[in-house]
Amino acid sequence: MGRSGDLPGGLVDRFLARDxxxxxxxxxxxxxxxxxAFYASVEIRERPELRDRPVVVGGVGVRxxxxxxxxxxxxxxxxSAMPTATARRLCPDAVYIPPTFGLYQEVSAGVLAIFRxxxxxxxxxxxxxxxxxxxxxxxxxxxxPAGVGRLxxxxxxxxxxxxCSVGVAPTKFVAKLASGLCKPDGMLVVPKxxxxxxxxxxxxxxxxxxxxxxxxxxxxxxxxxxADVAAAPLPRLKRIIGNALAEHLHPLAHGYDDRAVIPxxxxxxxxxxxxxxxxxxxxxxxxxxxxxxxxxxxATLRRRGLRGRTVSIKVRFxxxxxxxxxxxxxxxxxxxxxxxxxxxxxxxxxxxxxxVRLIGVRVEQLDRDGAEQLLLDRPDSGWxxxxxxxxxxxxxxxxxxxxxxxxxAAAPERSGETEPKPR
Numbered sequence: 424m425g426r427s428g429d430l431p432g433g434l435v436d437r438f439l440a441r442d443x444x445x446x447x448x449x450x451x452x453x454x455x456x457x458x459x460a461f462y463a464s465v466e467i468r469e470r471p472e473l474r475d476r477p478v479v480v481g482g483v484g485v486r487x488x489x490x491x492x493x494x495x496x497x498x499x500x501x502x503s504a505m506p507t508a509t510a511r512r513l514c515p516d517a518v519y520i521p522p523t524f525g526l527y528q529e530v531s532a533g534v535l536a537i538f539r540x541x542x543x544x545x546x547x548x549x550x551x552x553x554x555x556x557x558x559x560x561x562x563x564x565x566x567x568p569a570g571v572g573r574l575x576x577x578x579x580x581x582x583x584x585x586x587c588s589v590g591v592a593p594t595k596f597v598a599k600l601a602s603g604l605c606k607p608d609g610m611l612v613v614p615k616x617x618x619x620x621x622x623x624x625x626x627x628x629x630x631x632x633x634x635x636x637x638x639x640x641x642x643x644x645x646x647x648x649x650a651d652v653a654a655a656p657l658p659r660l661k662r663i664i665g666n667a668l669a670e671h672l673h674p675l676a677h678g679y680d681d682r683a684v685i686p687x688x689x690x691x692x693x694x695x696x697x698x699x700x701x702x703x704x705x706x707x708x709x710x711x712x713x714x715x716x717x718x719x720x721x722a723t724l725r726r727r728g729l730r731g732r733t734v735s736i737k738v739r740f741x742x743x744x745x746x747x748x749x750x751x752x753x754x755x756x757x758x759x760x761x762x763x764x765x766x767x768x769x770x771x772x773x774x775x776x777x778x779v780r781l782i783g784v785r786v787e788q789l790d791r792d793g794a795e796q797l798l799l800d801r802p803d804s805g806w807x808x809x810x811x812x813x814x815x816x817x818x819x820x821x822x823x824x825x826x827x828x829x830x831x832a833a834a835p836e837r838s839g840e841t842e843p844k845p846r
Contacts, residue, residue, distance in 0.1 A: 434624045440610040448569040450615040452558035455590040455598035459607040461551035462491035464585040477517035484700045537578050546684045556684035569612050594680035618678040623650035652676040695719040696783025702741045703779050716784040717763035730755035731786035734765040739781035748773040
């Protein structure tokens, strides 16, 4: 879906909640809650003197990318996923801050705790947004759905010093769209009987799955609004954009979305990757970075009680050619040494030479941490116990308390870490 915050909000002003009043929310049990400029808001909370200045959070190096920008910076055209160099040209007077993901994770965990105190049906999408199904909580809280949304907004601001926007609707698609159209610090309620009145005046880019190219294709044949897509016969829509996308968009344009809020999603893989400021040919540097990334990946696996059987590496070269190489183990693991041994072997034996821009490690085929399967020819090396001891030390004294000796050397310049998934 296109950036809902960039859609024409004036079309939906009558659905906004104002002064404690909102449209009829009967049957609108789905909420989408989205933090406003989350990373930037957290940084400003820590440094209140920046409140009236443009603030951009992201990689500050040559290849840095914007992770978040406050709404003052956005007035200059700064957007997330934009190269930081472009942002500096658009807004040279902004304050540029490298991300502190540990802090964002801490705030995210607190916000999710608020959501889960309201309803157990919480589906996090990232660190800063989630769907909630509040149907079962209305009687207990003596609130309507929008009343629950107001309560959440008040608690998030009071307990964490940041604001959020809430979409209240009968379906996930409409709720997510609504939260984007009332940013920042707003709430928008789409009554169950007025979903089409809300959707149909919007441009086709509002539909989930319509990117720039699809929007251009639809515009070329005169389908510019959601109402046009709804009115188009399905066979015609299939000829324009293909069978799968047409069958996806046509129900959405009619307001249909039967997806439920799923509180737990199965983690398919866990990994970490980094982009270098300068391309590296040196395999010694690349191998050392694989150890750093293996350590981070293994620690995440252990923290979440998971192990995985397939280890893969991702390598992006200077010309942006990207390859992945993988190997499946006989026994699932969460041990740094075992993950690193496979990753370094894949780099040495299956990766062609060349200048490397990005490197990553990922573990797949995950399963819950249960009884460990023993192999007759596998020595009891104690590496997992060593990792667990290191985890305890880091939890008590900080991430730098204990490291492999080879990682004590200065790391190569990087444009920033990959954003972690929500807990």
